[in-house]
Amino acid sequence: MTLIKTKFNRRSFLRTSALAGGGIVIGFNWACSPGETVRAAPSEWFDVNAFLSIADNGQVTIMSPNPEIGQNIKTSMPMIVAEELDVAWEDVIVKQAPLSKSFTRQVAGGSGSIRSSWTILRTAGAAARQLMINTAAQQWDVDPKTLTTEYGVVKNGSKKMTYAELASLAVMTEIPEEVPLKDPKDFKIIGNSKKNVDTDAIVTGKPLFGMDFKREGMVYATAMRPPAFGLKLKSFDDSEARKVTGVSDVVQFGDKIAVIANSTYAAMKGQKALKAEWTSDGKLENTTDHDRELRKMLDTKQDTPRRNDGNVRGAFANADKVIEKVYEAPFLPHNTMEPMNFFADITDTKAELIGPIQTPEWTQGRVAQLLGREAASVTMDMTRMGGGFGRRLYGDFALEVAEISQKIKKPVKLVFSREDDMTAGTYRPASKYKFRAAIKDGKLSGYHLTGAGVNSGSVTRENWFPAGGIENYKVETHNLRSNITTGAWRAPITNFLAIAEQSFFDEVANEMGVDAVQLRLDILERAKTNPVGAIDYDPDKMIGVIKLAAEKGNWGNAEAGVSQGFSAYYSHNTYVAEVAHASMRGNTPKVDKVTCAVDCGIVINPDAAINQIQGGVVDGVGHAMYGDFSFVNGTPQASNFDKYRLIRSKEAPQVDVFFVESLNDPTGLGEPSLPPAGGAVANAIAKATGNRVYNIPFIKEEIIFG
Amino acid sequence: MAIYNITVNGEQRQVDVDADTPMLWVLRDSLDMVGTKFGCGIAQCGACTVHLDGNAVRSCSIPVSAVGEAKITTIEGLSEKGDHPLQEAWREHDVPQCGYCQAGQIMNAAAFLSKNPNPSDADIENATHTNICRCATYNRIKAAVKTAAANM
Ligand code: FES
Ligand code: FES
Numbered sequence: 001m002t003l004i005k006t007k008f009n010r011r012s013f014l015r016t017s018a019l020a021g022g023g024i025v026i027g028f029n030w031a032c033s034p035g036e037t038v039r040a041a042p043s044e045w046f047d048v049n050a051f052l053s054i055a056d057n058g059q060v061t062i063m064s065p066n067p068e069i070g071q072n073i074k075t076s077m078p079m080i081v082a083e084e085l086d087v088a089w090e091d092v093i094v095k096q097a098p099l100s101k102s103f104t105r106q107v108a109g110g111s112g113s114i115r116s117s118w119t120i121l122r123t124a125g126a127a128a129r130q131l132m133i134n135t136a137a138q139q140w141d142v143d144p145k146t147l148t149t150e151y152g153v154v155k156n157g158s159k160k161m162t163y164a165e166l167a168s169l170a171v172m173t174e175i176p177e178e179v180p181l182k183d184p185k186d187f188k189i190i191g192n193s194k195k196n197v198d199t200d201a202i203v204t205g206k207p208l209f210g211m212d213f214k215r216e217g218m219v220y221a222t223a224m225r226p227p228a229f230g231l232k233l234k235s236f237d238d239s240e241a242r243k244v245t246g247v248s249d250v251v252q253f254g255d256k257i258a259v260i261a262n263s264t265y266a267a268m269k270g271q272k273a274l275k276a277e278w279t280s281d282g283k284l285e286n287t288t289d290h291d292r293e294l295r296k297m298l299d300t301k302q303d304t305p306r307r308n309d310g311n312v313r314g315a316f317a318n319a320d321k322v323i324e325k326v327y328e329a330p331f332l333p334h335n336t337m338e339p340m341n342f343f344a345d346i347t348d349t350k351a352e353l354i355g356p357i358q359t360p361e362w363t364q365g366r367v368a369q370l371l372g373r374e375a376a377s378v379t380m381d382m383t384r385m386g387g388g389f390g391r392r393l394y395g396d397f398a399l400e401v402a403e404i405s406q407k408i409k410k411p412v413k414l415v416f417s418r419e420d421d422m423t424a425g426t427y428r429p430a431s432k433y434k435f436r437a438a439i440k441d442g443k444l445s446g447y448h449l450t451g452a453g454v455n456s457g458s459v460t461r462e463n464w465f466p467a468g469g470i471e472n473y474k475v476e477t478h479n480l481r482s483n484i485t486t487g488a489w490r491a492p493i494t495n496f497l498a499i500a501e502q503s504f505f506d507e508v509a510n511e512m513g514v515d516a517v518q519l520r521l522d523i524l525e526r527a528k529t530n531p532v533g534a535i536d537y538d539p540d541k542m543i544g545v546i547k548l549a550a551e552k553g554n555w556g557n558a559e560a561g562v563s564q565g566f567s568a569y570y571s572h573n574t575y576v577a578e579v580a581h582a583s584m585r586g587n588t589p590k591v592d593k594v595t596c597a598v599d600c601g602i603v604i605n606p607d608a609a610i611n612q613i614q615g616g617v618v619d620g621v622g623h624a625m626y627g628d629f630s631f632v633n634g635t636p637q638a639s640n641f642d643k644y645r646l647i648r649s650k651e652a653p654q655v656d657v658f659f660v661e662s663l664n665d666p667t668g669l670g671e672p673s674l675p676p677a678g679g680a681v682a683n684a685i686a687k688a689t690g691n692r693v694y695n696i697p698f699i700k701e702e703i704i705f706g
Numbered sequence: 707m708a709i710y711n712i713t714v715n716g717e718q719r720q721v722d723v724d725a726d727t728p729m730l731w732v733l734r735d736s737l738d739m740v741g742t743k744f745g746c747g748i749a750q751c752g753a754c755t756v757h758l759d760g761n762a763v764r765s766c767s768i769p770v771s772a773v774g775e776a777k778i779t780t781i782e783g784l785s786e787k788g789d790h791p792l793q794e795a796w797r798e799h800d801v802p803q804c805g806y807c808q809a810g811q812i813m814n815a816a817a818f819l820s821k822n823p824n825p826s827d828a829d830i831e832n833a834t835h836t837n838i839c840r841c842a843t844y845n846r847i848k849a850a851v852k853t854a855a856a857n858m
Contacts, residue, residue, distance in 0.1 A: 069804060070802075070803035070805070195800050196800050198805060199797055199800060199805075200797065202796075202802045202808050202809070203781075203788065203796045203797065203802075203808060203809070203812060204741070204781065204782065204788040205741015205781035207740045209743075209806060211740070211743070212740040214740075220735070245724050246724075263727075263736070264731055264734070266724075268747075336804075336806075337745055337751070337838070337840040338743070338745075338804070339744070339745075384805070386743075386805070386806030387804045387840050387841060417747060418747055418748070611843065612803065614842070614843070614845050614846070615803055615842040615843055616842075618845070619840075640746055640748055640750065641745075641748070641751055641838065642748060642750055646838050647842060648835050648838060648844070649834040649835040649844045650832065650835045652844035654845060655845055
């Protein structure tokens, strides 16, 4: 049992009426709540702390503080609170919390929601449970230590009081300063799959997303932005746009032009009728230029390498054999299924913003700055997001709509068309890697990685695998400045670094004549027992997932006609290893299945975790196979799904997921299954066809795919 | 602008919009039925799938003036109580991640199963290939369609 300090103060405990709890009752069918018990509607709710309220009928409302982006946080976060509170999951109603100082890190990014909130959520539930116990102890005049709880009931032998009864009395009880947390092996909710709390609304078409948001008196806006990076607005003619039925206004803001209308379609049509002239605002860049510059960087020495262990120069000079390979990847748009959009109502007295956003607090601050107001005067409500993948970290759309609303003095929803979304994007930066390996006496004696990326800062992770496992080890990184906006894209940097690295290890193992899994295990053994320099990963955990994936994927014992590829990667504090199984269909390879082993500590919601991992793997396979995006004179060369290929049903491999059993604190799952996937595929393709792929998208390799 | 009388989920509705307005925006903006989603606007992604006389169509690419007497069914009207075998199967398999594409996936699958009630796995793959899921929930989409077919 762990004792943990609580940080809740008395003032957080408030009595509210069911009405004041606004929205809580909506959509909940009291007559047939799960468990088949008929329950009265609640008449009073007691807000125990920012995370939860208990009603006088036994219902519990639990707030999910972080933005829901499809990572299923809206279900898993409340599960953690409910576990420590010790109530039946069937009695829990989940609500999306607003942006509030009561919560910390209300961010969806870096696979960090669960990891950073784990103890906070547990404490919130445990503090409320202890409060119920202490209140019951007062009523019965006994020592709280003699009391137990189960499913929302405090027990003293055969005597019982429900949380529903205790909630109103608890208003008079002191909030406990220190509370015990459960032993993970006693968990009843955590570790048992619970359905996504929004599935019902999703499958029946209820409004949930920013795109679905409406407000009385609201108008719609679209915006025309410069068509190329390196252009700014010179002049525009809106006479045709204003003739479109439903268009009420056209306003310039910065280098952009907003079309205001009474429907989304009218705004889009108005935008198409705009005529704008653009003028130079910097270089008009081309992908061919980026490629040339990045390749040049790969052959350039970095003044201070990111890391330099042993004597790399000596290792390569004395090598029996040197293997050198270059891997290349393009920019990528995020292409969330729900295009960017946001609502704002900015008046002299209020600033209200509502929509899909991964970074509500940061964006609130930036909107406040734009408007020249206090951050506290800007409200920011989060809707469910139709995907994010990093794109909704940036909040540019919220700033745009705030500016538009301020100008037109109306509540307005800004909507991006798919073309707007794909061409005004914040892209995954293009990057390239050169890997070199020195082989001496059948051993990997030297390793030299040089990375170069566009606006990426560092494109290497020099203290992760294989750091510590190779005597002579050097990593260098270069950055190419560009006026194309780049940013985080699901598993930033590692989404391609892992593909390149894991493909290279496969090729090195082949050249050395050793098994690809064994080569990794040998390096990890060295990193574990006698590491060269400091490392930022746990070799034991990596070994664990590698062995589990090899076992479950029947590594080395493929069925006839099946070619296997192996890959393992550590990112966002989670360890993942994957075996891709490919077979030839005619002359081209197809990945039929990926076996995936994961160590993410305690698995909160197994079925949802598997869903997340499956999606990450298929996403990784998809973007490795098809992801392609380029620029000519600063202009994106694809703007919709007719020219931009995303993976579809027939191309998606089956993904089998296995977890390493663990009682360690949970780590993130939104990203870590993606990085290794492309490498596993590349290695399976190499085995199946005898040809290696070095460039994204793989589909462009004509020798393999025709 | 012109008045159009259309039948949506069994109800007569009247809208006053331009002839070229896609059904998608009539549903979402004029009729406040936002279950049908916008993804691409050019008939590529399937997020906007509805039924026109039982056939799956892309509402982003059908102007209201082309609908005529045809009966439109949207996700809101697929079943009265939200218990169409596909909706139930979606719950059972807990298919959605972000959820944005799923109404279109379900509508697409519903039209498919009404014509092919005993599909093979390959049939299901082909039928679901038309709709993009950016979260890549394809494993579960296929499994849920299979379950629904068995339960129908
Ligand atoms: S929005 Fe209609 S197919 Fe994409
Ligand atoms: S569930 Fe997110 S696009 Fe399909």
